Amino acid sequence: MSASADPLSAATDALRAAGCVFAEEEARLLLDAARTPEDLAGLIRERSAGRPLEVLLGWVEFRGVRVAVDPGVFVPRQRTAFLVQLAVARARTGAVVLDLCCGTGALGLAIATVLGRLELHASDLDPAAVRCARRNLAPVGGRVYAGDLYQPLPTTLRGRVEVLVVNAPYVPTDAIALMPAEAREHEPRLALDGGPDGVDVQRRVAAGAREWLAPGGSLLIETSRRQAVHTAEAVTGAGLDARVLESAALQCTVVVATDDENSAL
Structure with a gap:
């Protein structure tokens, strides 16, 4: 991602290039989760490599409830x-x-x-x-x-x-x-x-x-x-x-x- 680019647009483009169907939605979530630009870059790399979004965020919304998701645990569908x-x-x-x-x-x-x-x-x-x-x-x-x-x-x-x-x-x-x-x-x-x-x-x-x-x-x-x-x-x-x-x-x-x-x- 270019440092001068709009972070959301750049993140969306990167995720879309990696084949993420809901790239913009996922980019927003990762942007909210990242504490620094370096964090965001790391999250995008992990997601582009196929790591589940829910594991990167540490949670999934299921039936209107936020459920914690730890690495190595089945992600609720x-x-x-x-x-x-x-x-x-x-x-x-x-x-x-x-x-x-x-x-x-x-x-x-x-x-x-x-x-x-x-x-x-x-x-x-x-x-x-x-x-x-x-x-x-x-x-x-x-x-x-x-x-x-x-x-x-x-x-x-x-x-x-x-x-x-x-x-x-x-x-x-x-x-x-x-x-x-x-x-x-x-x-x-x-x-x-x-x-x-x-x-x-x-x-x-x-x-x-x-x-x-x-x-x-x-x-x-x-x-x-x-x-x-x-x-x-x-x-x-x-x-x-x-x-x-x-x-x-x-x-x-x-x-x-x-x-x-x-x-x-």
């Missing part, structure tokens, strides 16, 4: 707002909500922001994600556990979870190589790789869900349109009733299930 919308419709103030594979904790934070008081629990296997989620969920009283799915949860949660939200990895292993470099090279493989057919973690979630769900409780799992049938099969195979819901606007697919076949989905 805007499409997942559909899962939050469905969860909020099935929860109530004071509900027991559990977020598995929580990453930054964005889902629980967004739900708590809408509903107010909740008994909020979350878990993740990745220590970096756990640290990030604890920072995000502490202000709303959320408790975050380090471990594999249900393994670290307190036994007192068994049979009490009214809403169980899950954005587990669902990219088939062989398809990771086809993902954008921004995700493939800068996000943890643990948060992307769903096994050979993309449903390995979802099967494990479904298999343990009935033990933790309250009567009539709901399990909501984000998936893809292509894999929705397999996600639904994993859920029904675990003895739950399943329904596939889609948002065309957000291009998001969610499987919603219950442990009580007489409960409305």
Whole structure:
């Protein structure tokens, strides 16, 4: 960038040349985040090299809430707002909500922001994600556990979870190589790789869900349109009733299930 050029224009041009689709919007955000011209130049270099914007900023806006994003932690996708919308419709103030594979904790934070008081629990296997989620969920009283799915949860949660939200990895292993470099090279493989057919973690979630769900409780799992049938099969195979819901606007697919076949989905 030329020192004499308008900083916003110069930053926009640099990001556009690097292939950033929303170059001007990103340039404004980086300009606001930079403390010095040198900081700005460094941020633009990092972004041009493919580092996620949210990691450079240290936050992402999700459902109107600013969520902290640490390096090496999965960045919440805007499409997942559909899962939050469905969860909020099935929860109530004071509900027991559990977020598995929580990453930054964005889902629980967004739900708590809408509903107010909740008994909020979350878990993740990745220590970096756990640290990030604890920072995000502490202000709303959320408790975050380090471990594999249900393994670290307190036994007192068994049979009490009214809403169980899950954005587990669902990219088939062989398809990771086809993902954008921004995700493939800068996000943890643990948060992307769903096994050979993309449903390995979802099967494990479904298999343990009935033990933790309250009567009539709901399990909501984000998936893809292509894999929705397999996600639904994993859920029904675990003895739950399943329904596939889609948002065309957000291009998001969610499987919603219950442990009580007489409960409305």
